[in-house]
Amino acid sequence: MNITSDWPLPPDGIRFLMPQQQLQRLTRHALTRALYPIAMGYYPVAQHHQMRRRQHDNYLLIYCSAGGGQLQTDHRTAPVSAGDLVLLPKHSRHFYRSDARRPWTIYWLHFDGELARAFCRQLQRPGDEQGNEQNSNQDVHQTDEQNAQQNIHQNIGIQPRLISAFGELAELRSSRYQLPNLIYACHQLQALLSYLALLLRQHDLSAHKTLDWARVQAAMQAHKHDHLSLDTLAAEVQLSKYHFSKKFKQFTGQSPIQYFINMKMQYACDLLDAGNQPVKQVAISLGYEDVYYFSRLFKKVIGLSPDQYRKSKYR
Missing domain, CATH: 1.10.10.60 (Homeodomain-like)
Incomplete structure (x- = not known):
């Protein structure tokens, strides 16, 4: 199964897949196996972009910075707008596409690792540290359906810092796969997901007026x-x-x-x-x-x- 779509990439777009040899290296190294990027990209004004997966073997993060589109999972069909963050966990069946009239501009990232599931839980329940600790001690095996229920779709607004973080991570494609660059990129990914957890917490605090x-x-x-x-x-x-x-x-x-x-x-x-x-x-x-x-x-x-x-x- 293809990790990415075959959408024709424009000159200012980015699509980067980690070579299989380097990916295996990341899964074995002590400083990278916890969390590592698999593929990443930037699709500006992505006319006719779409992707359907019956399931996939890694985590997918999509951030829409302009335009719009549509996301369909087993549980719902919903529009995607500028400022929306989407997280699709492992084994989730999904379909997404750019809007024909207002094609989206998106940043996307496939990732995995020993800590990927824990980071995703932190995004799903920002601030629930005790719950995350308890869950981390549970059996790591879940059914595909349970994993599919853990997707995130939330508007966090236009975040220049997040866009910059995606850009810095994408510079890995010109690193010649030197180990120090790979290690740095993996820790950039951890910082990016940690920052997203803070953004989601701030969003919840502002959205729930019951707690000033x-x-x-x-x-x-x-x-x-x-x-x-x-x-x-x-x-x-x-x-x-x-x-x-x-x-x-x-x-x-x-x-x-x-x-x-x-x-x-x-x-x-x-x-x-x-x-x-x-x-x-x-x-x-x-x-x-x-x-x-x-x-x-x-x-x-x-x-x-x-x-x-x-x-x-x-x-």
């Missing part, structure tokens, strides 16, 4: 010198404690109070770095009258006691 993230952060900053209850935080954004905790953990992977404690301990690090005030004074400035309790909490979060942190050469 800026207001929550402001409330935590205002109370970093004392204590803050879950009731107070939930009331700040006019949600029940249950719904607030659920939304917060969905976006951060932590409970609201644990996030607040982590923030305070980071501020404690700043105070310990900034001067020579006693640990007890640092504790009091953060609302902890019991210096021993503060020290235990600090060590639990940071991994060192306050005294050890101050003396550490790694701070």
Whole structure:
């Protein structure tokens, strides 16, 4: 089965397939086998472009920067517009095509690797770190149908940084397949997918008006010198404690109070770095009258006691 379509490539278009010999090299090398590109391209104003696959053996990412098209999977048929991001996982049956009147301009990338599935889960549930950790410990085998249900189709807007990242990754085609270039490209791919996870998280935060993230952060900053209850935080954004905790953990992977404690301990690090005030004074400035309790909490979060942190050469 062809990895890419046979759409006629214009002079300013890009289509690059990793040679089979180099692909095998990437799957074996310790620094590249976790995540590696298989093929990538840029199709500007892609009139008559289309592709149908009954299934495919890698992950496919498509970003539409202009125009539009249509995507069809087993579960739905939907239009693709400028700013849309599409992720099609392994074994998914799909068909997509450029709009006849407004042909799309797309950046696309086929990839795979030992961490490809984990990165895709991070994109599917941005911020759900605990869920991702639990899932990573489950049986790695899934049915084709389960994998096919994990596609993503979401509008993230026009992102110049993302377009630039695609362009930098595509420069691999002129690298003469030198190992340092291949390693760098694989880590560029990891950075690209990590950046997409952040974009999707930001999109969800702005799309779900039920959680005013800026207001929550402001409330935590205002109370970093004392204590803050879950009731107070939930009331700040006019949600029940249950719904607030659920939304917060969905976006951060932590409970609201644990996030607040982590923030305070980071501020404690700043105070310990900034001067020579006693640990007890640092504790009091953060609302902890019991210096021993503060020290235990600090060590639990940071991994060192306050005294050890101050003396550490790694701070």
